[in-house]
Amino acid sequence: MKRYMIAFFLIMPVLCILCGCRNGGYAGNEPVKNRNIRIGISVNDVYDTFIVELCESMNARAREIEKETGDILLVDIVSAGGSQLAQNDQVNGFIDKGYDVVCVNLVDRTDATVIIDKARSADIPVVFFNREPVAEDLERWDKLFYVGANAEQSGLLQAEIVIDALSDSDRFRQVDRNDDGVIQFVILEGEIGHQDALIRTQISIEAIQQAGIPIERIGDEIANWNRDQAESKMASLIDEHPKEIEMVISNNDEMAIGALEAVKHRGEDQPLVVGVDGISDALELVQMKKMEGTVYNDAIGQAEKIIRLSYELATSGNPASVTGSAGSRSVYVDYRRIDYVNVQDFIRMQ
Numbered sequence: 001m002k003r004y005m006i007a008f009f010l011i012m013p014v015l016c017i018l019c020g021c022r023n024g025g026y027a028g029n030e031p032v033k034n035r036n037i038r039i040g041i042s043v044n045d046v047y048d049t050f051i052v053e054l055c056e057s058m059n060a061r062a063r064e065i066e067k068e069t070g071d072i073l074l075v076d077i078v079s080a081g082g083s084q085l086a087q088n089d090q091v092n093g094f095i096d097k098g099y100d101v102v103c104v105n106l107v108d109r110t111d112a113t114v115i116i117d118k119a120r121s122a123d124i125p126v127v128f129f130n131r132e133p134v135a136e137d138l139e140r141w142d143k144l145f146y147v148g149a150n151a152e153q154s155g156l157l158q159a160e161i162v163i164d165a166l167s168d169s170d171r172f173r174q175v176d177r178n179d180d181g182v183i184q185f186v187i188l189e190g191e192i193g194h195q196d197a198l199i200r201t202q203i204s205i206e207a208i209q210q211a212g213i214p215i216e217r218i219g220d221e222i223a224n225w226n227r228d229q230a231e232s233k234m235a236s237l238i239d240e241h242p243k244e245i246e247m248v249i250s251n252n253d254e255m256a257i258g259a260l261e262a263v264k265h266r267g268e269d270q271p272l273v274v275g276v277d278g279i280s281d282a283l284e285l286v287q288m289k290k291m292e293g294t295v296y297n298d299a300i301g302q303a304e305k306i307i308r309l310s311y312e313l314a315t316s317g318n319p320a321s322v323t324g325s326a327g328s329r330s331v332y333v334d335y336r337r338i339d340y341v342n343v344q345d346f347i348r349m350q
Contacts, residue, residue: 035071037314039307040094042087043105044131046079048225049254050277050297051105051130057303058103065311073311080107088114095122100314103306106131109195116140125313129306132195138329143313145323147305147331151196154295155203157337158249158274161293162204163211164339165272175246175272183272185247186219186237188230188255197251200276204249218244223255230258231265238266247272253282253294260290278338280350286343293339296346301333 041058043051055077062073076094080087084107094102095118102124106112112133119126125143132138132146166172166183175183187205190197208215218241221233230250237245248271250256256275263270270290275282278296285291309322309331320326338346 035315036074037071037101037311038074038076038094038097038099039101039103039310039314040091040097040099041075041077041103041105042090042094043077043079044087044107045082049279049281050252050299053279053299054130054303057300058307061303061307065307069311071311071315073307075307082107084108084111088118091115092118095119095124099124101125101127101310103127103129103310105129106133109133110193112137116144119143125310127306127310127313129302132330142329145309145313145319145329145331147302147309148333149297149302149335150332151199152203154196154276154297154335155200156207157295157335158200158204158276159207159211160337161274161295161339162208162247162249162272163213165292166213167211177246177269178244182214182216183246184216184218184241184244185249185271186221186234186241186245187217188233188248188250188259189220189222190225190251190255192222200251201249215247223258225252225254227254227258227261230255231262232258234259234262235266238262238268243268245271248274250275253277253279256291256294257281257285260285276335278336278346280347283338283343283347283350286338286340287347289340293337296336296338298333298336305331305333 043055046052059075062075066073078090080090087107091102091104102119104115104126106128109131115126116137120141127145127147129147132148138144138146166175187201189201219237221237223230223233248256248259250259250273253275256273260273273291275291275294276297278294282291282294286293305322309319311317312319312322323329323331
């Protein structure tokens with residue numbers, strides 16, 4: 001998977017250059033009438049399955065818009081490798097080359113100032129996505145937009161999966177292996193300071209407690225959305241709490257899968273596990289009843305909004321057709337619950 005991710009991002013600029021050569025200039029003695037629209041996209045890192053899926057979907061949506069409109073969308077996707085300084089340089093490069101729109105999956109959601117100032121001075125719109133800038137930054141200019149999903153909704157849906165499972169007395173007894181009437185659980189958080197990680201964690205726990213399910217938090221680790229890190233952190237949690245961990249609430253599927261790998265390698269009984277994103281590996285585990293469920297983070301729907309909004313901004317079109325109203329600059333795509341009952345519907349969507 002990692003080799004594929006790296007290859008994907010390495011070839012993207014080459015594909016864009018080829019598209020530009022094919023469509024720029026003149027065709028014989030006739031000028032090309034189709035508009036060339038350049039969209040620069042900088043992502044935090046390539047080692048995130050959801051982000052890779054989102055980028056693939058953005059590319060696919062760009063091709064669809066080309067067919068619809070006759071315009072040429074040159075989509076240039078680069079990775080910042082987890083460095084905000086590198087991302088600032090990438091965005092500066094897009095702007096210096098006169099790209100029509102810049103889309104940014106921020107490395108540090110609290111540090112968008114350099115990008116905003118550069119884009120504003122060049123009058124180039126910015127569409128932030130997946131990592132929402134702080135509200136004060138987003139309000140600094142009327143050509144700043146955000147496309148993502150509501151983190152609170154994902155936490156509530158995670159909690160709903162847990163509540164429905166543990167409200168069944170037989171299932172509760174199955175999960176409560178030490179038979180103390182309380183479900184001991186651990187949290188795997190995505191990253192320090194990330195709004196989705198913070199909100200998902202808080203909302204899911206509060207909702208489970210409010211439903212009257214007796215739970216006890218015995219561990220919490222940051223695993224940076226990463227499967228390998230989660231496996232290592234989960235192994236440490238198991239060492240600290242052998243035979244005690246009965247449930248894992250993970251901020252994303254990659255970490256949930258890493259936790260299950262650690263459980264398998266340590267010979268532990270399988271805990272109740274929930275994640276977020278709905279990636280293919282997680283769907284298979286839900287189907288096999290190794291994960292209780294996950295929450296679908298709609299990469300296709302978000303990609304549609306990101307690219308359509310970018311197109312409207314680049315062509316002086318109608319951004320409100322994407323945002324929903326003239327005054328709105330944030331677009332949220334709904335999460336959806338996935339469990340054993342409906343997992344086949346999502347597998348068929350792949």
